[in-house]
Structures are given as structure tokens and as C-alpha cells.
Amino acid sequence: MNYKVISRNIRRSSAERDVVDAETDGGLIRRLSRRTRTKFSVWQLLLLMVATMNLTGLPAIGQAAVTDCGSHVAARFPTQGRLQSRWKMCFQVVEGHGLIIKQAYFQKSPSDRWIKVLGDARISEIFVPYHDNSARFFDVSSFFFPVLTLRATDCPRRQGGSLLAGGRVCKQVRDRGLAWKDDNVVRRGEELVLWSVIDAANYNYIVEWSFQDDGTVAARVGSTGPKLGGADDRTGHMHTFTWRLDIDLDGRSGDSVFQTRHIEPCYPSDYFIACDRESLIQVEKGLKWSAEQFTTLKITDATLVNGNGRATEYELIPYRAGTARHAERYSKNDYWVTLKKPGEMLAPELSGYVADHEAVSNADVVLWYTAAVHHGQHMRDEDRDTVPVIWTGFTLEPQNLFDRTPFFGGRP
Secondary structure, X not given: OOHHHHHOOOOOOOOOOOOEEEEEOOEEEOOOOOOOOEEOOHHHHHHHHHHOEOOOOOEHHHHOOOOOOOEEEEEEXXXXXXXXXXXXXXXXXXXXXXXXXXXXXXXXXXOOOOEEEEEEEEEEEEEEEEOOOOXXXXXXXXXXXXXXXXXXXXOOHHHOEEEEHHHOEEEEEEEEEEEEEEOOEEEEEEEEEEEEEXXXXXXXXXEEEEEEOOOXXXXXXXXEEOOOOOOOOOOOEEEEEEEEEEOOOOOOOOEEEEEEEEEOOOEOOEOOOOEEEEEEOOEOEEEOOOOOOOOEEEEEEEEEEOOOOOEEEEEEEEEOOOOOOOOOHHHHOOEEEEEOOOOOOXXXXXXXXXXXXXXXXXXXXXXXXXXXXXXXXXXXXXXXXXXXXXXXXXXXXXXXXXXXXXXXXXXX
């Protein structure tokens, strides 16, 4: 029994941080506090664990099914002037997962129909293993960490911000920089951004989703907050994030996934020739990301094509600093492709989800993506009070959604 994990179910308010000490056979459980110190027995900790479990014995957060769409939000682009494109979607704020995106649709021009992109997109797991194995925290599947109520200083109106969901979500519509440039012809893009903050004991996790005017979706998570052991804590650790992406491109069924790879050299006989390969993922499986091969996943619909007759796809493109390989089996792969099934929501169970190798071609599929940030054991003084935000994430980039470069010359 890992009492260190159980102890994180004991929450502190934003005004105080409790210290939890429990003498067990495994040693001392401790959470640092700024103001108070409270003692809990092992039996109290066990009761706290039971309170977070449902009748199946699994963490209730992973079993909870979202049955309604949630709160609605929409954005038009550009924010000023003639309408060119639009997003509409729902979102929910759920303890543990934070901000969940539901039923996201994109319209690439006022005369085009709405195209469904996402059915359900969420953080499935945040795994925090410490280098010395003093703790291995599963911050989603083991806990009901709440979502912080934001303030006006978090989401200032002068920067396009507005607070939603009782202050737990910040909505921003903002300039996203250069979209493209051809000498003197230039376009600046815009985006709708939704973000919330999971209050995970000493850490805050910023969960952010961005929906751009050209149909691109970007997701990232940032970790920030005081170190677990205080200002002089030299214990290194990882924050390993796994996203679960139910990409329902133009509807639930008929989707297929391809792995893309860049190969250089393409032929052993000629080191100057490179090539790009795509391979259909036929059955449920895990896949590794390769920096040398620029590995991505593409998802395509059986019938959705653009005006040029080319199949519309969305490509999952990582941005990451490195690759974490922990002892836990699910961390041995960076991508997973599964058939969508009720109840399959938890990343640590992925190896079991794919064990029956069900077919995922022309089906209702789910993509999973894992990326980590590394907080090294060599302490820096800039982290003494609170660790500045460290980000990781990915983009879902449309391929052949438009017929040409979006909005070049004012055309869709």
C-alpha cells in the first residue's frame, strides 16, 4: 500500500497548506505546510482512500461518465470585420481532469457546413514520479483535485479575457501572431483560448486548449507551484501528461489512423535521398515517437474531402523537450490508438485496453498522447518561491481541410 499516494487525497484550502504525517511501515508521509500541521492515523488515511473509490474499486474520477454537453462557447474570426471562419463547442470543468472539451465544430467559411472535429478531449493522467522513488503520484486517477476559481488578474479583460463557469475557466480571443507571410502579403491569425487550473496539492496545472481561425487545435499543460519539499528541495521529478483525444472527424464512425515517419536516408545505397512514409494502424496498439523520424499520427475520415477531392485529415504533431520512460507499462509508448469503448478513460490502463488488438480502421477511434516535463534534481534559485511554468503539448493540424492557403488574398 502506497500511503504517500493516499496522503495526497487530503486537501488544503487556498488559504492554508496542511502537513500530513503518518507513521507506516513504509516510512513517513509528509506534505509541507505554510501555516498548520495536522496528524492523521493510518486508519484515517485508509478511510480517505475508501471515500474516493466507487463500488468497482476503481477511482471514481476515471469511471465518471459525462452525459451532457456542458457549457457552450463560440468564436468568430476575425473578431472585427467580415466573417471568415468560426468555432463552436461545449466544455466541462471536472475535478481531477480540469477543463474538458466536448463536441467541437469548425466552419471554414460562412457558406460551408460545420465539420465536427472533437467529441471529447481531456487530460487523462498526470503522473509525477520522483527520481528517488519516494513518491509516484497519479494526480488524476488517484485524486479529486479541484479546479481553482480564477481572478480578474488571471484573465484580464484588456487582453480579451472573460471568466466563465463561475470563474473556473478563462476565455480569451486573441492575436496569435503571423499566420503566413509572402513578402509584402501578410496575415496575422487569431485564436479562441480556454484554460483552467487544477489545484493539485503544492502544484498548479494550467490546462489550455486553443482553437485557431484556420481550424488548428493546440493543447498544452503547464506545471507551476512550490516544490514539495520546500525552497531547498533537490529531489528531481517528472510531470508526465497523457491526453485522451476522441477525434470524431465529421462524425463518430469511419475514421482511420496513420503513422507518419520521415526516413533519411531512404535507401541504403543513396545517403542523399530522403522520403516520408505513412502506415495504416490496423489494430489497437502503442507507438513510440522518434525525434529523428518526426513521428506523428494522422486521422482521416472515410468520406470527408475538400473542394479538390483530397481526403481531409488532422495530424497530431508533438512539441516536447524529451521522452520519459518510467517503470509503468503505459509510459513505454508515446502514442496509443484504441477503439472507443465506455469506461476506457484512464491512461495507466492502456496496456490492458489494447490487449485484445481490436480493429481500428474505419472505426470510432481514440488517440492518446503522452509528453513529460522534467524538473531536474539540481536546484536553481529561480524555483525557490514557486516554480515558473513549464509547458508541453501538441497541435492538431488540419490537412486538406481548406482548398488552398487559408484566407490568402481574402479567399477561404
